[in-house]
Amino acid sequence: MKTQSYTQYQALIQSSEFKKLKEDFLSLMEKYTSSVQFENQAIPEIDYQSALDEFLELRGRGLFYPTIQSGLGRGPLYEQLNGEVKYDMVTGIGVNFFGHSHPRFASTLFDGVVNDVMQGNLQPGVEATVFLRRLIDQVSKKSRLEQGWIMGSGTMVNEVALKILRQKKSPASKIIAFEDCFCGRSTAMQEITDNPKYRQGQPTYGIVDYIPHYHMEDSLDVNIERTVSALKVLCQKEDYVGLMIELVQGEGGFSFGPKDYYVAVFEEAKKQGLYIWADEIQTFGRTGELFCYQTFGLDEYVDLVTAGKMLQSCVVLYTKEICPQPGLVAGTFAGSTSALRTAKVTLDLLLDEGFLGPEGKIQKLSDEFRKQLESLSSEHPHWVSQIRILGGMIAFQPFDGSMERVKSFLFKLFEAGVVAFSCGHGPYLVRMLPPFGVMTKDDISKVVSIIESTLEKEASE
Ligand SMILES: Cc1ncc(COP(=O)(O)O)c(C=O)c1O
Numbered sequence: 129m130k131t132q133s134y135t136q137y138q139a140l141i142q143s144s145e146f147k148k149l150k151e152d153f154l155s156l157m158e159k160y161t162s163s164v165q166f167e168n169q170a171i172p173e174i175d176y177q178s179a180l181d182e183f184l185e186l187r188g189r190g191l192f193y194p195t196i197q198s199g200l201g202r203g204p205l206y207e208q209l210n211g212e213v214k215y216d217m218v219t220g221i222g223v224n225f226f227g228h229s230h231p232r233f234a235s236t237l238f239d240g241v242v243n244d245v246m247q248g249n250l251q252p253g254v255e256a257t258v259f260l261r262r263l264i265d266q267v268s269k270k271s272r273l274e275q276g277w278i279m280g281s282g283t284m285v286n287e288v289a290l291k292i293l294r295q296k297k298s299p300a301s302k303i304i305a306f307e308d309c310f311c312g313r314s315t316a317m318q319e320i321t322d323n324p325k326y327r328q329g330q331p332t333y334g335i336v337d338y339i340p341h342y343h344m345e346d347s348l349d350v351n352i353e354r355t356v357s358a359l360k361v362l363c364q365k366e367d368y369v370g371l372m373i374e375l376v377q378g379e380g381g382f383s384f385g386p387k388d389y390y391v392a393v394f395e396e397a398k399k400q401g402l403y404i405w406a407d408e409i410q411t412f413g414r415t416g417e418l419f420c421y422q423t424f425g426l427d428e429y430v431d432l433v434t435a436g437k438m439l440q441s442c443v444v445l446y447t448k449e450i451c452p453q454p455g456l457v458a459g460t461f462a463g464s465t466s467a468l469r470t471a472k473v474t475l476d477l478l479l480d481e482g483f484l485g486p487e488g489k490i491q492k493l494s495d496e497f498r499k500q501l502e503s504l505s506s507e508h509p510h511w512v513s514q515i516r517i518l519g520g521m522i523a524f525q526p527f528d529g530s531m532e533r534v535k536s537f538l539f540k541l542f543e544a545g546v547v548a549f550s551c552g553h554g555p556y557l558v559r560m561l562p563p564f565g566v567m568t569k570d571d572i573s574k575v576v577s578i579i580e581s582t583l584e585k586e587a588s589e
Contacts, residue, residue, distance in 0.1 A: 164202040168213040176210035201228020203566040225438035227566035255468035270427040276445040282409035282436035283312030285444040293369040300367040306341040310379030342385030363400040370403035378410035381552030382516040382523035394429040409436040415519035441471035500576040529555025
């Protein structure tokens with residue numbers, strides 16, 4: 129039998145014809161993406177309103193903002209179905225850190241285009257392990273995280289994390305979480321999420337108790353005392369499987385403490401026999417290191433970590449000690465081929481292109497955003513306060529931080545061309561998860577000048 133040194137798939141993507149097609153495709157794409165400009169106006173002949181109405185008709189619920197993407201963008205900009213172009217400062221709530229129509233993503237998608245659309249757990253390709261290997265190699269040197277499982281949503285990897293802990297500590301089943309946390313939309317995750325508005329009409333099963341997170345207006349000592357004593361009180365009464373934490377609370381209002389706060393809380397948690405689970409679905413990749421627990425130097429404490437959003441795929445990493453037993457974790461899909469391929473490219477970009485570390489691109493853009501927002505705040509202290517920034521997580525309080533005022537400001541900002549979102553539960557803050565993977569200082573200046581003129585407009589009402 130004739131043997132080949134490579135598979136037919138490799139032969140295809142290494143063929144000169146394929147390479148030429150890809151090159152032509154990428155330069156065609158570049159031709160059209162370069163025409164996506166912030167100045168682009170809505171195209172009058174397009175019946176955009178009907179497309180928006182269809183969301184309401186088909187889902188029974190309309191969109192938050194009147195925005196539908198056309199399919200093309202350029203860096204931090206995306207084109208709407210009506211031809212208008214927006215500055216994307218919330219990136220699908222943290223997904224498009226590398227902006228829109230990124231050529232590196234397009235290139236890897238081109239290589240995967242002949243593959244199955246979705247990959248399963250029974251007969252996968254190598255994409256899942258290539259991505260997981262790259263991720264685990266980065267964390268296993270300093271932490272005990274050596275294994276992981278890939279799923280299609282943040283909620284589902286959080287479910288897996290909870291199941292792993294429950295299996296390990298059975299018959300204990302309850303978890304300790306933090307006030308104001310958000311962890312997803314499944315029955316269990318909506319219950320752990322500390323926001324009853326998200327589970328109206330839903331039963332609760334008593335699976336969670338809360339302790340206070342860091343209050344940024346109080347001192348470190350007060351915070352440690354408050355959280356650690358609440359933790360002790362709970363652990364005296366019951367057996368819990370673990371402590372789940374967002375180091376920077378996303379939905380909850382971008383609050384976070386210094387390293388010493390987490391160390392004190394985790395030391396106590398370990399004393400109480402709790403496993404520590406960091407929910408990094410939102411923080412992953414944004415705070416200067418791959419994981420926020422690495423930014424804070426908390427590697428030794430973490431037993432499980434979940435990540436998603438900008439990673440394009442979702443993953444739970446765990447120590448060998450708590451690896452789930454056969455049967456507990458499975459599912460038809462590991463993810464789409466495009467998600468698994470772009471997850472690996474996301475890691476390559478973050479790790480190889482100078483984004484991480486105290487001198488990295490994320491920190492530099494973060495400093496610039498801070499400088500410009502602080503200057504706005506010192507000129508107009510009533511317009512901007514409570515600036516909360518860690519790397520690419522940026523929030524501030526406009527005016528009095530009431531829900532009505534923040535919403536009114538956000539919609540005006542959207543009209544002016546910048547898409548942001550809210551977080552917090554009073555005060556409400558403006559939340560931005562900007563595409564630092566593709567932004568420049570000029571983009572920040574442009575966005576902040578639009579924020580300033582919109583604040584002025586809002587203030588005059
Ligand atoms: C901290 C955190 N955990 C979990 C989730 C749920 O992730 P997903 O929406 O992908 O299910 C989110 C989503 O916003 C999140 O921010």
